[in-house]
Amino acid sequence: MHEIIGSSPMRLDGPDKVTGRAVYTADIHMEGTLEVALVRSPVAHAMLKGIQAPAIPDGCYLFTAKDLCGNFIPSIFSEQPVLASDHIRYQGEAVAIIAAPTREKADELASEVKLELEILRTVDSIEEAVKDDAPRLFENGNVCSVFHSDKGDVEGALKQSALVLEGSFETPVQIHGFMEPEAAFCCLDEKGRLAIVSATQNAYSDLYTAAVATGRQNEEITSRAATVGGGFGGKDGNTAQVYAAVVTHLTGKPARYVYTREENIRWGMKRHRSLTHARVGFSEDGHILAADCSMLLDTGAYALLGPSVLGLGLEHFTGAYFVPNVRLDGSLLYTNHAPASAMRGFGAPQAALAFESILNRAAKKLGINPLEIRRINAIHKGQEGPMGGVNEHETGLEEALEKFSRSDFYREMSENPEKGCGYGIAVGMMSSGLGKHIPDTCYVTIDRTDSGFTVSTSLVDIGQGSQTVLAQIAAKALGVAVDKIDMRMGRTDGNPDSGSTAASRSTFICGNAIIKAASEILGGAVHAQAAYAFPEASGEARHTYFAFMVQGAKVKVDPVTGKVDVLWMHSTTDTGRVINPTLFNGQVFGGVAMSLGMTLSEQVRYKDGISMENSLANYILPTAMDVPLLTSDFIDKPEPSGPYGAKGMAELPTVAVAPAVTAAVSDAVKGLEINRVPIDRMEILRAGGKA
Amino acid sequence: MRYRLHIPTTLDQALELKRSTGGTYLAAGTVILVNHSHAEDLISLEKIPGLKSIEDSGEAITIGALVTFDEIEKCRCIMDKLPSLHQAACLTAGPQIRHRATIGGNIGCFSPASDAVTALVALDAQVELYDGSYHRMPVEGLRELKDGSIITSVIVPTRFCFSAFEKVGKRNAMSVSVLNMALAGDGKLFRLAAGCTAPHVLFCSRTSALLSTDAVDMEKAKDALVSEIRPIDDRWGTVEYRKAVSRNLLEKLVSEAGL
Numbered sequence: 046m047h048e049i050i051g052s053s054p055m056r057l058d059g060p061d062k063v064t065g066r067a068v069y070t071a072d073i074h075m076e077g078t079l080e081v082a083l084v085r086s087p088v089a090h091a092m093l094k095g096i097q098a099p100a101i102p103d104g105c106y107l108f109t110a111k112d113l114c115g116n117f118i119p120s121i122f123s124e125q126p127v128l129a130s131d132h133i134r135y136q137g138e139a140v141a142i143i144a145a146p147t148r149e150k151a152d153e154l155a156s157e158v159k160l161e162l163e164i165l166r167t168v169d170s171i172e173e174a175v176k177d178d179a180p181r182l183f184e185n186g187n188v189c190s191v192f193h194s195d196k197g198d199v200e201g202a203l204k205q206s207a208l209v210l211e212g213s214f215e216t217p218v219q220i221h222g223f224m225e226p227e228a229a230f231c232c233l234d235e236k237g238r239l240a241i242v243s244a245t246q247n248a249y250s251d252l253y254t255a256a257v258a259t260g261r262q263n264e265e266i267t268s269r270a271a272t273v274g275g276g277f278g279g280k281d282g283n284t285a286q287v288y289a290a291v292v293t294h295l296t297g298k299p300a301r302y303v304y305t306r307e308e309n310i311r312w313g314m315k316r317h318r319s320l321t322h323a324r325v326g327f328s329e330d331g332h333i334l335a336a337d338c339s340m341l342l343d344t345g346a347y348a349l350l351g352p353s354v355l356g357l358g359l360e361h362f363t364g365a366y367f368v369p370n371v372r373l374d375g376s377l378l379y380t381n382h383a384p385a386s387a388m389r390g391f392g393a394p395q396a397a398l399a400f401e402s403i404l405n406r407a408a409k410k411l412g413i414n415p416l417e418i419r420r421i422n423a424i425h426k427g428q429e430g431p432m433g434g435v436n437e438h439e440t441g442l443e444e445a446l447e448k449f450s451r452s453d454f455y456r457e458m459s460e461n462p463e464k465g466c467g468y469g470i471a472v473g474m475m476s477s478g479l480g481k482h483i484p485d486t487c488y489v490t491i492d493r494t495d496s497g498f499t500v501s502t503s504l505v506d507i508g509q510g511s512q513t514v515l516a517q518i519a520a521k522a523l524g525v526a527v528d529k530i531d532m533r534m535g536r537t538d539g540n541p542d543s544g545s546t547a548a549s550r551s552t553f554i555c556g557n558a559i560i561k562a563a564s565e566i567l568g569g570a571v572h573a574q575a576a577y578a579f580p581e582a583s584g585e586a587r588h589t590y591f592a593f594m595v596q597g598a599k600v601k602v603d604p605v606t607g608k609v610d611v612l613w614m615h616s617t618t619d620t621g622r623v624i625n626p627t628l629f630n631g632q633v634f635g636g637v638a639m640s641l642g643m644t645l646s647e648q649v650r651y652k653d654g655i656s657m658e659n660s661l662a663n664y665i666l667p668t669a670m671d672v673p674l675l676t677s678d679f680i681d682k683p684e685p686s687g688p689y690g691a692k693g694m695a696e697l698p699t700v701a702v703a704p705a706v707t708a709a710v711s712d713a714v715k716g717l718e719i720n721r722v723p724i725d726r727m728e729i730l731r732a733g734g735k736a
Numbered sequence: 737m738r739y740r741l742h743i744p745t746t747l748d749q750a751l752e753l754k755r756s757t758g759g760t761y762l763a764a765g766t767v768i769l770v771n772h773s774h775a776e777d778l779i780s781l782e783k784i785p786g787l788k789s790i791e792d793s794g795e796a797i798t799i800g801a802l803v804t805f806d807e808i809e810k811c812r813c814i815m816d817k818l819p820s821l822h823q824a825a826c827l828t829a830g831p832q833i834r835h836r837a838t839i840g841g842n843i844g845c846f847s848p849a850s851d852a853v854t855a856l857v858a859l860d861a862q863v864e865l866y867d868g869s870y871h872r873m874p875v876e877g878l879r880e881l882k883d884g885s886i887i888t889s890v891i892v893p894t895r896f897c898f899s900a901f902e903k904v905g906k907r908n909a910m911s912v913s914v915l916n917m918a919l920a921g922d923g924k925l926f927r928l929a930a931g932c933t934a935p936h937v938l939f940c941s942r943t944s945a946l947l948s949t950d951a952v953d954m955e956k957a958k959d960a961l962v963s964e965i966r967p968i969d970d971r972w973g974t975v976e977y978r979k980a981v982s983r984n985l986l987e988k989l990v991s992e993a994g995l
């Protein structure tokens with residue numbers, strides 16, 4: 046039998062997806078299904094004084110906060126209501142649920158509901174949120190959470206630095222841009238339980254949210270993921286689920302709620318807009334002596350996972366380097382925007398734009414090659430991280446830099462650059478696992494069957510291909526071929542809570558749980574359940590281990606229009622052992638394309654709390670004509686704690702794209718320093734004397 | 737949205753339906769169906785014969801209103817004789833939309849961002865309209881369709897030995913123009929048109945006049961252009977950006993024309 050680990054068998058979900066047999070949430074239909082629409086606030090900030098409902102015809106329903114048993118969505122702070130009942134904090138916030146036999150009818154009724162509103166002044170940006178006279182979203186003000194960490198003597202080290210570089214950086218609100226919009230279906234099963242089926246990254250979280258809103262016990266609800274058409278963080282937590290669940294609970298009828306694309310763009314979760322101010326001190330020979338960072342994030346109207354995003358972003362600020370003196374400060378701010386939450390990279394891309402840009406400028410000023418300045422500062426196993434705490438795991442950054450230096454890309458960049466083009470390099474680092482103090486355990490059950498084995502877990506494959514990778518791990522562990530493994534994922538029924546498909550954790554944590562359960566099966570059991578908990582980080586560090594990526598970018602800039610054409614993105618990754626090279630490349634290429642969008646064109650902008658972008662015609666995702674030549678390789682440095690040596694890597698490819706591209710643009714347009722993405726073409730025109 | 741769809745088979749039937757229902761003509765629908773028009777009656781032009789041909793008379797190429805951008809893209813005589821229109825077609829939307837979208841619809845939606853219209857205005861093209869009888873009007877001055885007129889074709893003169901089209905979008909396909917510009921010249925007289933710089937595609941008469949003189953003063957021409965256009969700040973771009981790029985594109989087109 047050929048080696049399973051390190052090979053790329055066909056995706057297990059591939060045939061169903063390409064033939065259209067895969068069942069997404071919106072495909073589920075049951076006789077008598079009610080379609081759901083929400084009555085959403087037309088304004089961004091107001092007090093709700095009353096709701097005037099039209100006559101609701103037979104067979105149609107209207108529910109408000111009064112109909113809910115509990116009116117909050119469980120999360121870090123749990124301050125977000127299911128339905129606003131007094132204070133409206135963003136345009137589009139749900140105020141009432143309408144259910145009707147067709148979506149058209151539900152929309153029509155929703156549009157006839159009149160809200161009595163006392164309009165309040167809008168907090169339309171981070172900059173406004175921090176002002177003394179800003180309107181307050183909550184009694185305690187607009188600061189949702191803060192983060193602070195101090196290691197060593199930052200000011201002292203900055204004074205002793207031969208070079209101190211400083212800058213203010215900005216990244217936009219980005220959407221996840223998944224193909225399948227948010228969707229949920231709910232019905233009562235034969236036992237009278239609420240049965241939720243949805244586009245979700247976490248079946249259990251949907252169950253808990255529905256339990257709060259309906260007052261049911263957890264045992265009276267089941268939840269499972271349908272085929273999910275992408276998540277990237279935007280389906281990690283409640284979107285449509287609770288509304289369908291409430292309707293079924295209150296009517297006994299099946300209910301379905303599928304977001305329109307406009308709802309997705311306007312009111313789906315977001316990547317946090319960021320403002321980052323950074324100072325970094327260097328010795329003459331390029332060693333990083335101190336780093337000082339303060340970061341402000343726009344979480345919109347509610348926290349959701351924002352506090353964790355802020356912490357992770359700051360923890361990743363100094364990136365892949367050993368820095369003796371580090372101060373990290375951050376605030377997560379409430380504004381009257383739709384809530385931001387998790388998005389692939391989880392704060393790290395925002396931080397990397399600041400740090401990697403400064404690092405590139407320092408290299409230039411000190412006359413050091415951009416790979417070399419990274420090599421001499423690269424963090425090693427056994428060194429201390431930015432918040433203290435020793436990095437105990439394999440770090441392959443140096444090897445990755447070395448391999449990158451032998452690539453065709455780097456050879457062209459350093460020896461034979463194409464005329465009129467610019468080249469840039471950046472490094473990304475990304476943790477894996479939910480982080481300290483957050484329960485992070487995965488449960489796997491293996492059963493021996495007549496035809497092989499079933500492997501079950503509540504973790505969801507949201508389209509990234511974990512089903513296939515986990516089947517490979519199970520096959521290897523059980524000593525059988527991949528086709529003997531029947532993966533059953535994404536159900537609460539019969540599976541303990543394994544948490545979310547998030548934090549680049551599935552392969553690592555579930556892979557380890559599979560190996561554990563498989564060892565019991567190999568010992569003779571026909572049924573085995575195993576739990577694997579993410580190892581805790583040492584000291585003050587939040588995360589245990591990291592994966593690394595060296596990213597190169599080649600661009601061409603049009604001096605007439607200021608347009609940037611990205612021509613080539615090449616990367617070298619250290620993610621321990623690569624289990625499935627094809628799926629690995631899928632993650633790399635998809636992640637790079639996703640961050641190219643943020644770098645060049647994607648953004649949601651607000652005017653009086655209303656987003657200017659509301660469709661895929663004006664929210665500018667890259668098309669196939671915009672995605673450049675993508676090449677990728679990796680080093681093979683097994684992480685001993687990983688399943689067959691693997692580390693998580695799904696978020697990593699988003700991290701270093703923006704600073705690599707902006708560095709390449711600076712290389713093409715001499716004298717231009719870019720601190721803000723998406724890149725403003727006016728900056729390029731001005732730098733080129735063409736404006 | 738629910739519509740009543742009418743499928744007339746002659747121009748007169750279509751006119752009659754327009755007058756009796758107050759409905760909207762439907763070509764490919766890539767504008768009206770996408771923009772959720774509130775029209776209750778749609779009058780499809782699809783089955784009316786004679787609106788889908790491309791004919792080269794030597795002096796002009798006549799393009800039927802229902803000719804798609806995909807057909808223009810692949811048409812040899814347009815490629816050879818009307819390179820700016822060909823380029824505008826190639827840069828419109830993406831392959832799927834080009835396969836459906838019609839040149840008549842591009843004119844009929846009266847958008848300041850209609851790429852082909854910019855090329856047509858610079859090429860001094862005329863539309864043929866039918867309102868019971870046939871009329872001709874320059875594309876340049878057309879702001880509305882009176883009395884239910886149907887666009888039957890566009891007549892594009894081939895006298896310009898030079899023509900070129902430039903489009904600035906936010907991405908490389910499926911992109912609304914932030915700005916577009918076309919220049920056509922017969923060796924002596926030049927015509928410049930710009931899109932997304934006014935409520936309608938603009939024929940830049942003063943700039944065109946300056947370009948049609950013996951010794952072209954480029955700075956003067958650029959200044960004239962910037963004073964002629966009336967761009968606004970919108971989600972696609974700012975006034976500042978549109979003015980700067982207008983100057984730059986003019987310079988680029990003029991240098992391509994060898995002026």
Ligand SMILES: Cc1cc2nc3c(=O)[nH]c(=O)nc-3n(C[C@H](O)[C@H](O)[C@H](O)COP(=O)(O)OP(=O)(O)OC[C@H]3O[C@@H](n4cnc5c(N)ncnc54)[C@H](O)[C@@H]3O)c2cc1C
Nearest residue numbers: 761763764765766767768829838840841842844850851887
């Ligand atoms: C994703 C996308 C991308 C796009 N990108 C571009 C682009 O890059 N550049 C660009 O210029 N446009 C673009 N468009 C707009 C559109 O595709 C074009 O303007 C197209 O030419 C419209 O043609 P149609 O046949 O679809 O018109 P329709 O939608 O059928 O009609 C448009 C209007 O014209 C009227 N009309 C149509 N035909 C006639 C006629 N013969 N007589 C009288 N009135 C008529 C209709 O009543 C209607 O008011 C894009 C559209 C989409 C959806």
